Amino acid sequence: MTVALSIVVDGIAYGMILFMISIGLSVTMGLMRIVNLAHGGFALLGGACAHVLTNSYGIPFIPALLVSVMAVVVLALPLERLVYRHIYRFSELEQVLATIGIVFIMIASVNLFLGSTLLPIRMPPVVSSPVDLGFKVLPLHRIIVILAGLAVVTALYLLVERTRFGIYLRASVDNQATAASLGIDTPKVYLAAFALGAALAAFGGILGAELLPIEAYYPLRYMVLFLIVVAVGGMGSIIGSFVAALSLGILDTAGRYLLPDIGTIFFFLAITAVLALRPNGLLVKSS
Amino acid sequence: MADALLELDSVVAGYGATHVLRNLSLKVFKGERLAVVGRNGVGKTTTLATVMGLTRQHSGAIRLNGQSIDRLPPHMRSQLGIGLVPQTRDIFPSLTVEENLLAGVRNGASIEEAYELFPRLKERRHNGGSKLSGGEQQMLAIARTLMGKPHIILLDEPLEGLAPVICEGLMEVFHALSTQGKTVVLVEQHTRLALDFADRVLILEQGAIVLDASAAELKANRDLLDRHVGVAVK
Amino acid sequence: MSANSTIAAARPQIRGAATFLPPIILLAGAFVAFWLFPYDLGFMTRILIMMVFVLSFDLILGYAGIATLGHAAMYGCGAYAAGLFAIHVSADPLLGLAIGAAAGALIALVSGLLLMRAHGLSLLMLSIAVTMVLQETASKARGITGGADGLTGISMGPVLGIFEFDFIGKTAFWYAFCVLFVILLVLRVVVASPFGLALRGIKDSPSRMRAIGTPLYRRKVAAYVLGGAIAGIAGALTAQITSLVSIEAFNFALSAEVMVMLVLGGAGRLYGALIGTLVFMTVHHIAAGIDPFNWLFVIGFMVLAVVFFLPEGLISLPKRLMRLD
């Protein structure tokens, strides 16, 4: 019984971190439909920035977090104007190639300035202090991530499904020429969505750094993990990504509790089963 | 004659490096009903798409109300009052019918107007755009463009795939629009329909206008049409 | 009608030159490389093996349009099968290749039965999952595979009973080249066959393909198995020439790199696969030699430049240049 409870609590805590670090990809890849392998790159840049701010300049965590997210947005805007804007029109394979190129350059840049070792982000000690939930001890940090995750999923859901911006975004992605002929300023819509994706990537990267520590090769090391969440969640579905991240978190945690020896095999076999049964995502019944 | 509402002046345009329109010039006047006819592949769609800014324009000028618009991106042209109903309909598949309409709403238009025009759409309002029948898609495409309250409406074979009753109704709608002062440009394969509807008819061949005549003149002079468009006009 | 640039393909008349020229260039290239860079045979052999591997992926991705990120599965299985075969059964290289091909084909068949029902992102993830499971299995089966330390103790007999593998790597080079050449010829026949045309049809419009009565799934599995067999051969070559198999053979990075090389060169064109591999590996080698810490910049910018200026891949460069004047 306590094992089951532990699995659920640890699983949700882990799953929420998965959600936070991959939700940005859900926006760029799922909604905007760019195969954005550079997603981790934005998380890396955000994390590296937060590392420099907290470690080298001693800036407290919260302001460093905000500044880093802003910095990534500021970087993403010209990048979108100059590079990504052309990438939208590419075929999927060309997008793979282009975004891999971008991610290589991001990695090389971080590597050049900060080296290839871990780039820890200093947090106030209280953040990592254990909180006793009665049946279980959970670090405060995880509780913060859980709350942040819930806030993000709600806000994004409302934005995409309930606002004109959401409609404009989905329309522009479906058919840019037609959306433009209807008077939708597609470049601006894309720019905003892309900046949102990059901001979420940075935000998630920094909050998730406790588990997936930032280092130059971060984007490549965890690329598969990000992709899995989006695939299991279903392209373009915010709620889907959320459910997928939590389920994967619980699944992976259960594997570690119950079948530690074959944890990895179990995890991937489970994913295979899920994708075979629900190829379009957890929440979408295959027709 | 008054100044043209829309004017194309020696426009050369196409896709990539290919030229489809070769020195095309035409004028459309306010409140006019203009039909464009021609065989397959002569550039009718390309003409409309070029006005909208969706092709690559190599040279020439496009003016709306005397203002040059050929540097403007499509959405600015749309905001200036040009509306296009594309031949391929291009319904947004990941939006519902209602959201498709909302995507086009501007200038305080209400989607109830669209539902009045096409009750069928109201029945299917929560259906995904990709799950409509061919004719329903056509209705949605027309309604969606009208949601932007355009002054000049470019219709690319809007009747294709619609039931005859609906076609009749639609032609009446187009008529009504033009009596409200809107300008309608209709590309149509069915020459008879086009002649019945339009004041003036342009015949396109190989990316250029080969004939510009009033509908009445053409009706009277059938062999002129035959020569340019083909044998099947009955 | 519109301009000539929309003409699809060369008419049959000029096919003669197109048929024989490229293999001759390839052959000549090998001799020139062998003669010019006698000290780089080890590296050039790696390129040749990689070319075989990328070619096998071209059949699947470039022709049939099946995008996977787990092509290393077949490569790794081929490598382990050939390695274990050499240790426990026979040191004959050609037999080993056959075993590698069989292993690649087998794993492609088994996984393909599942994978070929999937599409898009979920196909990508499924193919990754298959590779991960294989890698983890190889890592845990230390008694058989040597685990993370690698499978050691492979020592190969002479090719055809005549050509011993030598220290400088001459035999290895020509051995790998001959395998590449044969595979290339085989693939040329395959892609110009009705089967090859059907694969291109599948890539273009699966729903239409079904509507003309093609058993889509069977064709896709067949293509996957054929690609898998060739990937298995590439893996077997590595095992035989390096005399060691490591679990890195199943690496995700390898699968991804193969895709990058293919798209870089031009997918759906056999010679695109060859050019992409050659350019990617050579640039990587030279850049890493000059500045091992920062070569990633070079690769990153090269890849970006190619997608932006040569969207059909490096193979379209001559066409582009010709169009300039």
Next chain:
Amino acid sequence: AETIKVGVIATFSGPNAIWGKQFQEAIQVYVAQHGKEVAGNTVEFVYKDVGGPNPDASKAAAQELLIREGVKYLAGFDFTPNALAVAPLITQAKVPAVIFNSATSAINKQSEFFVRTSFTLWQVTVPAAHWAASNGAKKIVTAVSDYNPGVDAENAFVSAFEEKGGTVVEKIRMPLQTTDFAPFLQRIKSSGADTVFAFLPAGPATFAFTKAYNENGLKQAGINFIGTGETDESTLDALGDQAIGLTTAQHYSAVHDSELNKAFRAKHAEMFPKSTLNPASVGAYDGVHLIYKLIEAAGTDGSEAIEAAKGLSWESPRGPVSIDPASRHVIQNVYIRRVERDGSRLVNREFDVIESVPDLGFSR
């Protein structure tokens, strides 16, 4: 007099580039201290990047070095497969290869021409187990990453600990891909052990594990930590305060207290102010020292050089070392250290020593 080339095969790019960097810096420090001239010959180092564990690239690099560059000694080798891949080549070419890092005992069996100046897992893990047993550990749980080095470490620790009469209550193998260690820490906590022996690859895994060790309250629960390379100097600062108090057994600490090491550290700090020393550094430093000695003794004759290496002993920055003639592996002291804060940096402070330990895994 001639120019004698030494080929260094290591990882200079990719996520594991730290190895090549540490090697190269140590080599340059050694050369700066001792000059390039050995017995009238000039020694030149040629570096080859293999980008990580990649035996194909390693073999091709060795071929190129041996044939084109005509190197007389090979050196480097961070990952085991990379070393294993060159075994047939060096045997055939009779060129000694000095291993600066790869820690699997079996490598030296694959060729007579391998000599190793680093350590093996058995060499440091057995002393760790013995030390733990004689310092109050009764019940132990092992938690290792599930790959060959981890399993090696587990075997070494368990056998040595049980030999000393201790009990191993649980053996946990954690998948390499693990990012969230909370479930494992939970198991460790509830296993009833008083000490956990951990082995993980340095980098993200160690970071997340030590973090989880603290956050899940293991320290408060009185479960001691003992490890080997987890507090490697290259990641120590990144681990931060959570690492303080962690106990490890290793053959070298950057703050080892000796004149030789002080000189090494000072020169290194002068040449590479942003960098830090770690066990890989001393492996390379001593490796170069060994190569110099071999050149003195045998010039470019590989077979003779290997003979000369056997039994050679010298004073290293890590303390006294010698080459075991049987295993061609370095015999050295293993130190028990604890992480402490020293000014702005964290250090591995030595507080106990097990002397003259050979490669205990070679004969297994």
Next chain:
Amino acid sequence: MTTGLQVRNVSKNFGGLRVARDITLDLPAGARTALIGPNGAGKTTFANLIIGALEPTSGSIYLDGHDISKLPEATRVGAGIAKTFQITNLFRSLSVRDNVRLPILERERRTASFLRRYDGDSAVEEEVEKTLAEFQLLPLADHLVRNLAYGQQRLVELALTLSLKPRILILDEPAAGVPSSDSHLIIDAIKRLPADLSVLIIEHDMELVFEVANRIIVLVNGTILVEGTPQEISQDPKVRELYLGAGHG
């Protein structure tokens, strides 16, 4: 044995929407049947049920007396049922010639062979050229389909489907997008079809329907409203009200 296609009590629901309700009809060999009806009546859906792209919720379909309701699409095509797409669906990055060649090769069961060239069979090549000529597509033969104007693509669509030489042919709005000046190409092609072929035409162009069909079925809201000769249908007041409007008769 009954020849041709029999549809028995077929229904299809999309969630709560009933698009086909208990449809029963026969398509005997040699028939020229037109299926008309308001937009969204379920015509395309019905065609998809016959071809096997959709599975019926209930009911069965027989071909020459054999139940084919459970067979996959590809098998049904192999058995001689073919359909054109209402929304053009072609091999866009292949040439026009290859678009016609592929179905012929498939029909001849050649696409599993990989030892000979795809253009190596003279009989097939002859047929390809003949088909292209019939639709006046020869000048475009080497163009990629994606570079053709929409109307030209419609012609390729038809040519491609006819190359399958089916016994049951379903044409979903074959003339949509084809100018009236060229619709004779389509009418001619339909008229040239072998006499024993059963054709089901879905079309809103009444001129075409009246020209080629000898029987018309009117589908409204997923059920068959009436069935009859062109004469009867064009006089039917209900059909006029629901579908034809004032302009026809």
